[in-house]
Amino acid sequence: MSFHASLGNLSLKQLRAFVCVAESRSFTSAATLLNLSQSAVSLLVRELESELGLKLLDRTTRSVRMTEAGAELHPVAARVLQDLGAAIAGSRELADRRRGRVRFACSPLQSSLLVPRLIGTFKARYPHITIVLRDTPGGEIIDLVASGEVDLALGVLPADTPFVAAEPLLTDDLLLIHPRSYGWGPRRRPTWKDIAAHPFIALGEHNSTRYLVDYHAAQVGVRLTPACEVAFVWTAIGMVDAGLGLSLIPGHARPIVQKFADVAMQPFEPQRIKRPIALMRHRQRTLSPAAEAFADFLRENFPRHDRRTPAARP
Structure with a gap:
């Protein structure tokens, strides 16, 4: 019928x-x-x-x-x-934000140091919202946002793009790490020329920290020729620990560096060089209620202040 x-x-x-x-x-x-x-x-x-x-x-x-x-x-x-x-x-x-799915991207370093505790606290508040974490090299994060593959991302504040909106959350600094055998005490302030005089372990060309380092070195007429080039901050720290040279890495890597007895660290030109870390989203896409909840949570709970570098160990 x-x-x-x-x-x-x-x-x-x-x-x-x-x-x-x-x-x-x-x-x-x-x-x-x-x-x-x-x-x-x-x-x-x-x-x-x-x-x-x-x-x-x-x-x-x-x-x-x-x-x-x-x-x-x-x-x-x-x-x-x-x-x-x-x-x-x-x-x-x-x-009502009782369930949902959020696709979130950030660097592997942030994924291991800053983000896990934040996700844990968020999940306690919203247990039925799933966080899909993309731990992605910094140079690829903006593309993930622009293509719509992720809802939100955390990364170094980019130049204006037609598709990515960025909201600053934190200002990080550059951390100089070097073998303790160099004998640089906490009161000594190494210069760009000091860095250029030693083997330099650089992050990859598409890394936002590498761009920041190269830009500021060029401003004072210094060209850094890498003795080694690596993709990940952990690798750079390990190579410094092996005595292969020094490196400039993101300041929030301090907790990792502290685990290496033979690696000394100190802020590098902290008053002049800053890394603005931003929360990014697509300009033309509406966030789901779950993604909006996670964005609000990050705004409220993301650490706002740089940690001070501990005094060098004798």
């Missing part, structure tokens, strides 16, 4: 009234359940029958029974109402 009415002419109220009457076998009971008058329920069912061109219910003074057409329509209408109810409930959960 086929139904000839246009779906656009049917209403959810009509379907709900029909299903309620069919299941309760009573217009009176259906009216009570729907919080409507009996006449309003009868009108909704008659309108549905008129739209379909079919008799759906046989009414007597004692009972209400579905016709053959009504029995065929009932499971379909009930499923539509059930699916719609589930969809509405799910949408409300999303709107």
